[in-house]
Amino acid sequence: MSYDESPWEYTELPARAREAIENFVPPEELVTERLARYADVRPRPADHDGDTEELDGAVFTHHFAEIPGDQETVRWHYVETGSGEPVVFLHGMPDSWFMWHHQMAALSDSRRCIAIDLKGYGQSEKGRGDYRHVGAAQQLVELLDAIGVHEFVLVTHDRGTVQGDHIAAAHPTRVRHYVRGEQHLYHFNPALAPHDDLIAEAPWSGMMEDPKRFVVASYTMVGGLPVADEDMRRVIQEYSYPGITRAVPRYNMGSTFRKEWIERRRDLISRWRSPITLIQGWDSRTQPREFFADARERIPYAADVDVRYITGGHFWPLESPAEASALLRKVLG
Template sequence: MTPSQRVRAGLEAGFAKLSEVDDFMDELPQTPPRPLDNDGDEERLGDVTVTHRFTDAPGDGETVRWHYVEAGPPDGPVVVFLHGVPDSWWQWHYALEAFGSEYRCLAIDLKGYGQSEKGTGDFRQEGVAVQLEALLEQLQIERFSLITHDRGTPAGDHLVALMGDRVLRYGRGQQHLWHLSPDLHPQQAMFTSPDAPSMLADAGRFVATAYLLLTERRVKASDLARTVQEFSYEGISTAVRRYFNSSSFRQEWIERRTRLIPRWKCPVLLLQGADDPLQPREFYTDPDVLAELPQGSGVHLFDSGHFWPFEVPEEMITVLRDFLK
C-alpha cells in the first residue's frame, strides 16, 4: 500500500526532528547504571507492589533465563505484556499500577532486552514465541490476555497463533499488520548495518532519538530516564539486533497474511497511535483489514504518536480496562 501525501509529509516532519536530538538529551536527567535485580525484589508503583522474577524455561537447546515483573492476586485473570524497542517491562508500569490489584499481570523483558537472556540462540520471532510459550507453561499459566507494543508484537502474533483458545484477548499494539510499504520500515537497514552495535550501545542517544522521532506528546523525563537504564544492561547492544538478522519485515508480513492471522481465535484490538509517522492510521482502519480478523475485533487510535503507553497513559488504561472486561 503506497503511503499518502499526508503520510509522506509526516515522515519529513518526523525526520526533521533529528536535528534536535542533542538538545533533547540535555533536558533528560542523569541516568546512572541501575543495579541488577534479584528474584523476589519488590518495587512500589503507586498503590501497587510489583515483584521482580527470574525463571529458567526451556529454549535454545537448554534454557532461557527470563526476567519479568509480576503484580496482582495469584488467582486473578492473567494479563501478559510484551514491550518493544527500545523498551522493557517498564513500558507497562502505568498499566501494572492500574490493573495490578485486580489482574495477575506479567510484564516480560523479551529475550535480548532488560535483564532477560542475551546469549546466542533462536531469535526468529516464531522461535521466541515458542520459548515464551515454554515460559508460560513453566509458570502454569492456562489462559491469558496478551497486550503488546512495537517489536514485541511479531512474537505476539506467533504466540496467539500457537496457543489458540488459551489466548482470551489480543491487544495488538503498534506494528505493521496487513499493509506494508518499504518506505515505512527503515529500522530493518538500521539494525542490520555494521554500525548497529555501537548505535545501540549508546542507550541514551538511541532512546532519545526514537522517542523524539516518533512521539507527538511529551513523555515524562522520569520515564525516559528509566527506559535508558533498562536499555543499558550489558549484552543488549549485540542481542537486540539478532532479531533483525533472523527475519525481515517483509517475511513477517507474508507470514501474518498466509499463516498467522487465519489461526488467531480470539478478539483482536488493534492499538495504534493516530500520528505515528511510520504506521499510517489508514492502514488499520481499512474495513477490509478488520474483516480478516476474528469476530469481535476492532481498532482504537490513540491521540498520540508511536509510544502511547507513555504519551497517553490515562487513555491507554481506559481502553485496556474496557477491552479486558
C-alpha cells in the first residue's frame, strides 16, 4: 500500500492552534526590527579539536571525529562537558550543539554531557552523502561507538528528534531514557508544516542565503519568549558556517513531515522500549499541546511515558533555560 492509499487521517486542529498557524509568517517589519539588533554579529572562527570555552561556569571542550559513512567520510563536531552517565543532546533547526549549553552546564556536575552538531549543521559534515533521517541517525550511533558511548540518555529537539526516533527504535537497549522534544508524535495536520516545501526549495529560492535573517525569522515565527541577546548572537553564528544553507535542505528534498509521521506511526513508535519523557513548549505553534494529551496510550511498549510542558514556545531550551534545566535534572534523577 502506498502512502497516498494509506488510511492515515489527520487530526483536526484545535481552535487555538488554528489561530496560531494562520498568523504563522511574522510581519516583515517585526523581522527587520529584530534583525537590526544583531546587525553587528560577525561570523565566528571555526573551532579546533581540544579547544575549550567556559559557559555558565562549566568548561566545554570541542571535538572533531572522522567516521566512515557510506561512500563518504563524515566529519563530526561535538562538544562535551562534565563526567558520569552519558547524556547525548541532539538539536533542531536552525540550531547547533549550542542550543543545549545551559542544560549541559546544569547537568555537568553528575553527567557526561555530549552535544552533537547534526550532519549539515554547525561544524559537522556538509558534503554529499546519506541525508535520510534513518541513515544519518545510524551514522550518529557510529560516532557514539567511536567515542566509547554505549548506553546513554538521549535528549532531542525538533529535527534532532526525527533522528532520535530512529535511534530509540533501532537501539532500544542502548537508550536508557529518551527525552523527546518538539516533534509530531501520533497526531499530525499538514497545516502545521507550511515550512516543509519552503525548506526543500531553499537552495533555489535563496531563503537561507542570509543566515542571520533566516535565524531571526525562524525564532520570530515559532518562538514564544524572548531569547537572551548573547544566546541569540551565538545561534546566528553557529548557523552561519559555510555550507549549512545548502546542506540542511537535503533532508527535506528526500522526505516530508508527512512521510516522517507515517513512518513514526507505522514502524518506530512500536519499537521504543526505554522510559520516554515528552517535553513540549506550552505555547508551541507547530506542535500544539493538545496533540500530546493521549501520548501514554500511543506509545504502548515503552517502559514508562511522561508528558511535561515548559513555559514558552518551540525554542524552550533557550527561551526558558532555567526551567528546562530544572526539569531535565528532575526527570533524569
